[in-house]
Amino acid sequence: MPELPEVEALAAFLRERAIGRTVVRADAAAFSAVKTFDPPMSAIAGATITGVGRHGKFLDVDVDGLHLVIHLARAGWLQWRDSLPPAPPRPGKGPLAFRLHLAPEMPGGPVSGFDLTEAGTQKRLAVSVEELAALLSAERAQVKGVLTHQAVLAGIGNAYSDEILHAAKLSPFKLAAKLMPDEVARLHAAIHDVLTDAVARSVGQQAAKLKGEKRSGLKVHARAGLPCPVCGDTVREISFADKSFQYCPTCQTEGRELADRRMSKLLK
Numbered sequence: 001m002p003e004l005p006e007v008e009a010l011a012a013f014l015r016e017r018a019i020g021r022t023v024v025r026a027d028a029a030a031f032s033a034v035k036t037f038d039p040p041m042s043a044i045a046g047a048t049i050t051g052v053g054r055h056g057k058f059l060d061v062d063v064d065g066l067h068l069v070i071h072l073a074r075a076g077w078l079q080w081r082d083s084l085p086p087a088p089p090r091p092g093k094g095p096l097a098f099r100l101h102l103a104p105e106m107p108g109g110p111v112s113g114f115d116l117t118e119a120g121t122q123k124r125l126a127v128s129v130e131e132l133a134a135l136l137s138a139e140r141a142q143v144k145g146v147l148t149h150q151a152v153l154a155g156i157g158n159a160y161s162d163e164i165l166h167a168a169k170l171s172p173f174k175l176a177a178k179l180m181p182d183e184v185a186r187l188h189a190a191i192h193d194v195l196t197d198a199v200a201r202s203v204g205q206q207a208a209k210l211k212g213e214k215r216s217g218l219k220v221h222a223r224a225g226l227p228c229p230v231c232g233d234t235v236r237e238i239s240f241a242d243k244s245f246q247y248c249p250t251c252q253t254e255g256r257e258l259a260d261r262r263m264s265k266l267l268k
């Protein structure tokens, strides 16, 4: 699932590309992608896109007062298309869920727009970062699990939670409810800093390149065996079943290596 900075970057990208453009039509290729029947999707045809906002992980495309609200489900993605074929996509073929066609910018120019692809089930959006301290105090799970649990904090996935815990100098296995006030404050600052940095890196990038861009700038995530850029210790990896995450012992666990078996507690 795209993480919060990527959704913000997609909103910024669409603001540049789509505001002021006229909608030709919208095609739904997957029944699950459409949550409206009144007004019908055809209601936005001929209307102009006047704004693009973001609410949590939802993109909100304002089409002259009608709102096209997009939630990128697990593994979902938005891809800008400089030229779209006129024929409607065949339903049920491939991951394409939705396609928006925009009128050419110049007479005779190509119909551009964007595709939404999705695979997997939609997860619900929950609360925001501001309620962090109250949230953590109610959680008996380990902080890594709490950060990545989509029902608790929207927008932080595996990669950014590794980075946030590293920046906050916290062990992923710390119990959320037992964090001291200074640890909660560090965590809050780290969430803000890591996500803000990621947004700054992502904005202005081509939407299609964001998945690769997300990898750059990471200090511990996906860097097992490489030196920690903060202290020089070797980044370690914990894996369990199909999950894995990375951390720096010197920065986060007072030099101790974490045992894989404790990962089982994160998966509850």
Ligand SMILES: [Zn+2]
Pocket: 228, 229, 230, 231, 232, 233, 248, 249, 250, 251, 252
């Ligand atoms: Zn380190």
